[in-house]
Amino acid sequence: MLEALIIFTAQLLYVPMLTLRTIMMVKSEKTKAAGLGVMEGVIYVVAVGLVLSDLSNFYNMAAYALGFGAGLYIGAYVEEKLAIGYVTIEANIPNSNPELTTHLREVGFSVSTSTVQGINHERYMLFCTARRDREKEFYRIIEQHEESAFVASYEPRSFKGGYITKGMRRRREKYKKKEESA
Incomplete structure (x- = not known):
């Protein structure tokens, strides 16, 4: 035994x-x-x-x-x-939402935006690459601001350059300090 x-x-x-x-x-x-x-x-x-x-x-x-x-x-x-690695998240929302985009950036997400053509009208697309351990946080924020958003995520095999490496860390630290002082 x-x-x-x-x-x-x-x-x-x-x-x-x-x-x-x-x-x-x-x-x-x-x-x-x-x-x-x-x-x-x-x-x-x-x-x-x-x-x-x-x-x-x-x-x-x-x-x-x-x-x-x-x-x-x-x-x-x-x-x-x-949650090892990174995830790329795309959020398709009905209209431009500067409040949502600003909030995502304040908490340290890199967000690129674009206007896209839907079946019947223009929509707005948010693109973000983040650490996988922050994916659920991104989804929560999107849900709070845009209930009808279509959100999809996938894992990139590799990436080079851009905002991800240094900027995300600095913005998140800045946001934490801002929250602590409030």
């Missing part, structure tokens, strides 16, 4: 590492992916070795499978909380 517990625990460690390693590979973080891969390999060998050492022990097999499933859930949860 102790072996089954060890196998289950190993899977709880192994599978979230597998998830994070895969994400690091996709995001071109080779060094981090390699480090996670080494730890993942050690845990995998131990867990599989215990299972294969006694194929008549169904508790070990069940612990492996249950640990794998629970590990997937934990890995997805951890990845969601870490």
Whole structure:
């Protein structure tokens, strides 16, 4: 029974590492992916070795499978909380909304705007690239100002230059100071 517990625990460690390693590979973080891969390999060998050492022990097999499933859930949860990388968000709104655009910029979002042609009339488009951990915040702000907005987001593979690297950090710090003094 102790072996089954060890196998289950190993899977709880192994599978979230597998998830994070895969994400690091996709995001071109080779060094981090390699480090996670080494730890993942050690845990995998131990867990599989215990299972294969006694194929008549169904508790070990069940612990492996249950640990794998629970590990997937934990890995997805951890990845969601870490929100590694960036997201590009497009908000299609009925009319120009300077108050919304100003507010988004004040809280540190880079926003580009454009007039676009809809089916029957002109609409207004907001474009933003931000860290993934701020995506929900962007959606909340849009919802507060424009309930009928169509908002879509996607992860860019890479980008170069622009406002994102330095400007977002400075504006967010400025906005926090402004809030604290109010």
